[in-house]
Amino acid sequence: xxxxxxxxxxxxxxxxxxxxxxxxxxxxxxxxxxxxxxxxxxxxxxxxxxxxxxxxxxxxxxxxxxxxxxxxxxxxxxxxxxxxxxxxxxxxxxxxxxxxxxxxxxxxxxxxxxxxxxxxxxxxxxxxxxxxxxxxxxxxxxxxxxxxxxxxxxxxxxxxxxxxxxxxxxxxxxxxxxxxxxxxxxxxxxxxxxxxxxxxxxxxxxxxxxxxxxxxxxxxxxxxxxxxxxxxxxxxxxxxxxxxxxxxxxxxxxxxxxxxxxxxxxxxxxxxxxxxxxxxxxxxxxxxxxxxxxxxxxxxxxxxxxxxxxxxxxxxxxxxxxxxxxxxxxxxxxxxxxxxxxxxxxxxxxxxxxxxxxxxxxxxxxxxxxxxxxxxxxxxxxxxxxxxxxxxxxxxxxxxxxxxxxxxxxxxxxxxxxxxxxxxxxxxxxxxxxxxxxxxxxxxxxxxxxxxxx
Amino acid sequence: xxxxxxxxxxxxxxxxxxxxxxxxxxxxxxxxxxxxxxxxxxxxxxxxxxxxxxxxxxxxxxxxxxxxxxxxxxxxxxxxxxxxxxxxxxxxxxxxxxxxxxxxxxxxxxxxxxxxxxxxxxxxxxxxxxxxxxxxxxxxxxxxxxxxxxxxxxxxxxxxxxxxxxxxxxxxxxxxxxxxxxxxxxxxxxxxxxxxxxxxxxxxxxxxxxxxxxxxxxxxxxxxxxxxxxxxxxxxxxxxxxxxxxxxxxxxxxxxxxxxxxxxxxxxxxxxxxxxxxxxxxxxxxxxxxxxxxxxxxxxxxxxxxxxxxxxxxxxxxxxxxxxxxxxxxxxxxxxxxxxxxxxxxxxxxxxxxxxxxxxxxxxxxxxxxxxxxxxxxxxxxxxxxxxxxxxxxxxxxxxxxxxxxxxxxxxxxxxxxxxxxxxxxxxxxxxxxxxxxxxxxxxxxxxxxxxxx
Numbered sequence: 001x002x003x004x005x006x007x008x009x010x011x012x013x014x015x016x017x018x019x020x021x022x023x024x025x026x027x028x029x030x031x032x033x034x035x036x037x038x039x040x041x042x043x044x045x046x047x048x049x050x051x052x053x054x055x056x057x058x059x060x061x062x063x064x065x066x067x068x069x070x071x072x073x074x075x076x077x078x079x080x081x082x083x084x085x086x087x088x089x090x091x092x093x094x095x096x097x098x099x100x101x102x103x104x105x106x107x108x109x110x111x112x113x114x115x116x117x118x119x120x121x122x123x124x125x126x127x128x129x130x131x132x133x134x135x136x137x138x139x140x141x142x143x144x145x146x147x148x149x150x151x152x153x154x155x156x157x158x159x160x161x162x163x164x165x166x167x168x169x170x171x172x173x174x175x176x177x178x179x180x181x182x183x184x185x186x187x188x189x190x191x192x193x194x195x196x197x198x199x200x201x202x203x204x205x206x207x208x209x210x211x212x213x214x215x216x217x218x219x220x221x222x223x224x225x226x227x228x229x230x231x232x233x234x235x236x237x238x239x240x241x242x243x244x245x246x247x248x249x250x251x252x253x254x255x256x257x258x259x260x261x262x263x264x265x266x267x268x269x270x271x272x273x274x275x276x277x278x279x280x281x282x283x284x285x286x287x288x289x290x291x292x293x294x295x296x297x298x299x300x301x302x303x304x305x306x307x308x309x310x311x312x313x314x315x316x317x318x319x320x321x322x323x324x325x326x327x328x329x330x331x332x333x334x335x336x337x338x339x340x341x342x343x344x345x346x347x348x349x350x351x352x353x354x355x356x357x358x359x360x361x362x363x364x365x366x367x368x369x370x371x372x373x374x375x376x377x378x379x380x381x382x383x384x385x386x387x388x389x390x391x392x393x394x395x396x397x398x399x400x401x402x403x404x405x406x407x408x409x410x411x412x413x414x415x416x417x418x419x420x421x422x423x424x425x426x427x428x429x430x431x432x433x434x435x436x437x438x439x440x441x442x443x444x445x446x447x448x449x450x451x452x453x454x
Numbered sequence: 455x456x457x458x459x460x461x462x463x464x465x466x467x468x469x470x471x472x473x474x475x476x477x478x479x480x481x482x483x484x485x486x487x488x489x490x491x492x493x494x495x496x497x498x499x500x501x502x503x504x505x506x507x508x509x510x511x512x513x514x515x516x517x518x519x520x521x522x523x524x525x526x527x528x529x530x531x532x533x534x535x536x537x538x539x540x541x542x543x544x545x546x547x548x549x550x551x552x553x554x555x556x557x558x559x560x561x562x563x564x565x566x567x568x569x570x571x572x573x574x575x576x577x578x579x580x581x582x583x584x585x586x587x588x589x590x591x592x593x594x595x596x597x598x599x600x601x602x603x604x605x606x607x608x609x610x611x612x613x614x615x616x617x618x619x620x621x622x623x624x625x626x627x628x629x630x631x632x633x634x635x636x637x638x639x640x641x642x643x644x645x646x647x648x649x650x651x652x653x654x655x656x657x658x659x660x661x662x663x664x665x666x667x668x669x670x671x672x673x674x675x676x677x678x679x680x681x682x683x684x685x686x687x688x689x690x691x692x693x694x695x696x697x698x699x700x701x702x703x704x705x706x707x708x709x710x711x712x713x714x715x716x717x718x719x720x721x722x723x724x725x726x727x728x729x730x731x732x733x734x735x736x737x738x739x740x741x742x743x744x745x746x747x748x749x750x751x752x753x754x755x756x757x758x759x760x761x762x763x764x765x766x767x768x769x770x771x772x773x774x775x776x777x778x779x780x781x782x783x784x785x786x787x788x789x790x791x792x793x794x795x796x797x798x799x800x801x802x803x804x805x806x807x808x809x810x811x812x813x814x815x816x817x818x819x820x821x822x823x824x825x826x827x828x829x830x831x832x833x834x835x836x837x838x839x840x841x842x843x844x845x846x847x848x849x850x851x852x853x854x855x856x857x858x859x860x861x862x863x864x865x866x867x868x869x870x871x872x873x874x875x876x877x878x879x880x881x882x883x884x885x886x887x888x889x890x891x892x893x894x895x896x897x898x899x900x901x902x903x904x905x906x907x908x
Contacts, residue, residue, distance in 0.1 A: 281818040295786045
């Protein structure tokens with residue numbers, strides 16, 4: 001079973017591989033030959049740096065090297081490809097499907113990529129140039145040119161003959177794409193339905209004319225939603241004129257879904273999309289530093305609010321002890337709302353049509369929790385600082401209500417507004433949100449305290 | 455094009471649907487008939503409550519109602535099914551694929567589900583009971599029983615004949631599963647390869663014997679990883695003896711991937727997995743309240759730390775102004791590390807083998823950012839509070855270093871430890887992490903201040 005061979009090969013560590021490379025290169029080549037592309041990629045990722053990685057790369061079969069490289073994060077792809085000469089890259093590209101080849105060439109410097117494309121066979125060159133013309137994150141950037149296409153006036157018998165002749169070259173041939181004289185998509189036929197039809201039936205009679213399709217310019221996130229909605233294993237891609245230009249298979253979409261989820265999580269956590277475990281410490285520190293600097297700015301903003309109440313705090317130090325609680329509860333409640341809304345938008349559950357209802361609900365939840373935690377915290381504060389007494393309880397309770405209300409409101413309004421403005425709703429939402437809950441928390445608590453406790 | 459008909463039907467709002475139900479029920483039935491299952495589900499979700507929803511349900515074709523219900527969150531499924539009688543549910547179940555029927559019956563109360571299963575045809579009953587015996591989150595819970603299975607000694611010609619006879623009943627028939635006399639899986643044959651073979655070739659000669667497979671007991675997250683790794687559109691499921699029991703298609707896995715990503719995001723944000731936009735305000739407030747209460751506990755813990763330094767704060771109020779900055783920076787930096795590690799574990803990028811390297815890297819990043827932000831914040835504090843002077847700068851700088859180091863360490867250690875203990879690394883990680891960064895932040899800053907500034 002595949003799982004078992006998996007386990008067996010996992011034994012090869014980076015240290016062992018490097019040792020084999022130095023002492024028994026042929027053995028290493030054989031070990032690599034029985035490993036899966038993704039296992040080879042894992043091994044490369046485990047290397048200390050790109051220097052080590054490029055020592056192992058020559059022992060991977062060039063027919064598979066492209067697929068191995070594609071499993072790596074973009075930063076690593078670029079580094080490793082930069083160490084190969086154009087001839088070597090050309091040989092890698094020749095063994096790949098057009099969509100994968102296009103993805104790989106995105107990681108190569110433009111002039112080098114152009115040299116490589118020029119050297120390819122005319123047909124491959126045309127396919128690749130077309131694919132590279134599309135935005136990497138669009139249906140066009142995701143699709144592959146290889147597919148099985150037939151004319152709508154062909155009979156089942158003809159199609160079977162053509163399939164026997166050309167079908168060998170196409171992987172995952174599950175759907176037959178039917179086009180008219182102008183190459184416009186007229187319908188799709190699942191392969192097994194071909195087998196169930198009579199030899200003299202024409203494609204135009206048996207095709208599924210309403211099979212879903214996507215436009216080459218559509219965003220990959222939308223493509224993923226259409227896959228999810230129609231439960232299909234592949235989708236045809238057409239241009240503005242309805243001409244069939246490629247197909248996207250479900251396995252490509254699985255990558256997109258992983259990617260988009262990672263992107264949202266990273267953005268909510270103030271991380272750059274490119275942040276990666278395999279990159280050097282200083283690169284990561286620099287990427288994250290930018291966001292930490294933004295957070296420092298907003299944290300200082302909150303501190304300026306506190307500074308306005310220095311006199312009040314000097315007289316009632318209990319306020320300094322309690323104020324982080326108000327801010328923290330607002331931050332958590334706001335993050336809960338923010339996450340539900342951001343995820344809801346990503347999965348298509350929150351739309352312009354129901355956004356208002358979602359907003360109202362989140363504000364209501366904020367009010368209910370505000371009321372609850374106002375009571376709890378009012379009680380705790382009153383017995384914790386008896387020298388200030390029940391008035392302190394009322395002040396912190398009121399501040400808690402105000403801040404949890406603000407948290408629900410901001411947690412919903414920030415991503416919905418960004419979405420309206422066509423900005424990714426996850427981007428910087430978290431930072432803006434905690435700024436709001438910190439400022440509102442400190443301001444309401446210390447402000448009310450100044451009025452009622454002094 | 456499908457997209458266009460999509461737009462056209464979106465016009466139907468809940469209010470309009472309810473109006474049609476009361477005045478022109480037949481029109482509503484027709485409108486529903488041209489809408490996609492997921493559009494109907496969206497409409498039901500937009501309803502104010504389950505009462506409204508159950509007013510619309512009767513106008514959905516019973517053949518499609520099951521698939522519509524499956525698009526709803528579990529809470530909604532349960533509520534709506536509870537309002538139907540067993541006979542009605544039975545009719546819904548009869549029109550569904552076995553995997554979907556099993557999922558739906560999970561949402562029905564056990565005694566009712568048993569009644570329904572007993573009434574089904576013998577074969578359906580057997581399939582369903584088998585599927586229901588598996589854990590909902592395992593390969594067995596995900597698979598469907600419908601598949602196209604042939605004997606390894608059959609010829610291509612025989613298989614084609616059988617396929618023409620029985621193939622009509624199976625959707626997404628892309629792979630042929632080959633078994634031996636004891637029903638053990640011997641290999642898989644992509645459908646198009648059948649067409650490319652000679653009529654007298656036997657399955658045992660042309661099957662792919664090393665095609666990946668999963669065990670019925672394997673976790674769905676692992677199944678998703680295998681799909682991702684092998685780029686296939688369907689996987690066979692076998693039991694401990696290697697007997698073929700079902701298959702999982704890529705579209706089912708897409709749901710799993712969405713689900714698992716949502717789960718991780720929700721857990722990182724202190725949300726229950728069941729939190730849902732469509733549930734009532736009080737239910738949501740209760741779910742979130744539990745996590746807010748946990749956070750209140752940890753926030754009070756941090757405040758108890760502050761309370762130990764009341765004397766110090768009373769004498770240097772600047773400390774109260776600056777202390778949230780130290781805590782906030784630690785929280786953000788720790789969340790960055792936590793998110794990278796949790797996501798890395800989910801995607802299989804962080805494993806036991808490279809966990810130590812990831813940990814070392816994150817701690818190093820913490821040290822580098824600590825050094826950088828110690829300098830920045832030391833400078834800012836010195837000029838902001840000249841009356842305390844450069845010693846304040848050194849104290850906040852040192853506290854910042856300590857806290858960003860602790861953030862990197864805790865952000866990596868917490869999820870890795872949970873993973874080791876076989877607990878979901880995302881669960882409660884965020885709450886534990888901010889407790890650490892708050893406590894360490896306040897303790898180091900106020901502690902150092904007490905020693906060096908008084």
